[in-house]
Structures are given as C-alpha cells and as structure tokens.
Amino acid sequence: MIGKLQCIVLDCPDPAALARFYAGLLGGEVDRPDRRWSLDADWSTLHTEDGTVICFQRVADHRPPRWPDPAHPQQVHLDIDVADLDAAEREVLALGATRLSDAGGWRVYADTAGHPFCLIPG
Structure with missing residues (x-):
C-alpha cells in the first residue's frame, strides 16, 4: 500500500x-x-459516521458533468447503497x-451541483 484515502473532493459553485x-x-x-483543512467560503467538509470525509471546493467557473455525455465527462461519481430504493429516491x-x-437495477441522479451519483439497492 502506498497511501490511504484521506478524502474525496468535489468541485462545485457553493461548497456549503x-x-x-x-x-x-x-x-x-x-x-x-479538523486540523487537516481550513474551513471558509471556498472549502467545506462532511465527516460521515463511518469515517469517510467528503470535501467540497469552490470553483468559480464550475461546469457540471452531463451524464452520460462523453463531451462533458462525469469526473467522479458516488455509489450509495440504500435499503429501499423508492424511499431513498423520495x-x-x-x-x-x-x-x-x-441503469440496470439502480438509479442515477445529479446532486445540486450536477455531479452524478447512483442509488443502489443494498
């Protein structure tokens, strides 16, 4: 092992x-x-209960991906296990x-900044 994942960072127009x-x-x-990051209008974090950290970084000219459009690639997406797909969708x-x-038993959504994520029956 070379390293350990510290966090996932998503570019967006409004980090908070x-x-x-x-x-x-x-x-x-x-x-x-968290001593690892300064929090300000350009950087926000989410520490989840399982220890995963997702960070959100302001990008002035953020252009959201368009799924599934190879001219505007996804850049990154999250797969999220859910117990009840319909309830999670609501x-x-x-x-x-x-x-x-x-998409083959799961559903694809865009977050409020346009990043795709999938809800997958767990």
Whole structure:
C-alpha cells in the first residue's frame, strides 16, 4: 500500500450548500473542525459516521458533468447503497437532487451541483 484515502473532493459553485446536500443524503457533520483543512467560503467538509470525509471546493467557473455525455465527462461519481430504493429516491429528490435515469437495477441522479451519483439497492 502506498497511501490511504484521506478524502474525496468535489468541485462545485457553493461548497456549503453541497455539503448540506450530502449531509442530508449520508448523515454526518458539516464543517467539523479538523486540523487537516481550513474551513471558509471556498472549502467545506462532511465527516460521515463511518469515517469517510467528503470535501467540497469552490470553483468559480464550475461546469457540471452531463451524464452520460462523453463531451462533458462525469469526473467522479458516488455509489450509495440504500435499503429501499423508492424511499431513498423520495428523500434525495426532496434534498434537491435530479433524477437522470435508471441503469440496470439502480438509479442515477445529479446532486445540486450536477455531479452524478447512483442509488443502489443494498
């Protein structure tokens, strides 16, 4: 092993808003003090209960990916296991997600900054 994953970083236009979106989806604490990062208008974090850290970085000219459009690649996406796909869909839509498609037993959505993520029956 060369290293250990510290966090996942998503570019976006509004870091605090996207952190709150993912807190609603995954639970956890937004902008918990952490010696590894400074928190400000350009950087926000989510520490999930399982120890995963997702960071959100402001990019002034953020251009969201368009799934599935190779001219605008995904860049990154998250797969999220859920117990009840229909219930999970209602909740992510209420958070502001956009449904993009069905994909072989799971569903693809865009978060509020346009990043795709999949809900997968667990």
